[in-house]
């Protein structure tokens with residue numbers, strides 16, 4: 001008889017429920033025997049990769065037999081220039097998800113805790129639990145992070161606070177005043193991880209850029225990604241900015257070649273392609289309007305969003321429940337993101353797509369609600 005290899009896993013891992021990603025297009029098409037499904041479920045850039053990225057990746061193919069540059073010298077140099085930091089402050093990750101895991105591995109263990117908000121990005125509870133640390137989940141305020149309450153929730157065993165601004169899956173964001181009231185009060189030995197995966201889309205007047213605070217707060221770690229506005233979700237590349245000693249610690253738990261060669265050259269090309277970034281932002285702003293107008297017409301409410309997605313709130317008194325709406329959208333070849341796993345069973349998150357994709361989503365939603 002086989003031993004019970006679930007019971008033999010470390011306690012944190014036994015309790016984990018795996019991350020549930022957006023459904024892949026090919027999978028839905030296979031299941032339903034349909035074609036031309038659209039996916040507005042994972043906050044990907046609907047523009048497709050930039051021409052400059054495609055050219056850089058094509059050029060790098062001849063190097064596929066070589067290991068990548070494990071230190072990512074060239075990409076780090078470009079990022080250092082962009083952010084006006086020293087390359088020693090940068091940690092590259094196989095997606096920023098990888099960096100979040102490195103932080104958990106390096107700074108959390110049983111007997112310590114991480115603080116994060118209700119409805120915060122799902123990777124924070126996963127990374128915290130996997131290493132056996134306690135999760136201190138702070139109730140959200142109007143779907144967003146309540147920084148004052150998060151500050152008050154910091155315990156003597158707290159080593160890390162995870163914050164996403166803008167947050168996924170709610171799209172909520174906070175500005176400089178709230179942030180400063182928070183960061184100035186956090187104990188100096190607690191790491192503040194500010195996840196800025198959607199910062200390129202944030203057009204709020206008082207939009208916060210955490211990089212302005214790196215010099216003043218040695219406990220601050222920013223994470224950024226190439227998966228969203230830079231359009232490179234498939235390649236998996238992200239990074240953190242911190243003071244050098246934190247980057248040095250993360251480097252000790254980092255896999256030696258965690259970012260592959262194609263990702264390294266693609267990220268560097270993407271960083272240089274500001275025109276692509278501008279097009280992405282403009283398309284997003286336009287699509288956000290289109291979705292909001294459409295939802296208003298349909299009498300569907302949403303959470304105001306600073307990201308590249310919109311979280312719709314269905315009123316249980318007048319609408320079918322969100323799981324049923326989601327199933328009916330799938331039948332029509334439209335993939336969005338159900339949020340029951342976040343405790344938001346009345347909500348669906350829709351990524352902003354191309355105008356025709358947004359229109360198709362709205363048509364499908366209208367048909368489902370009729």
Ligand SMILES: *Cc1c(COP(=O)(O)O)cnc(C)c1O
Nearest residue numbers: 095096097121168197225227238
């Ligand atoms: C998408 C996302 C990430 C990053 O994902 P990677 O693809 O691993 O870089 C990080 N944080 C939040 C809040 C996200 O939504």
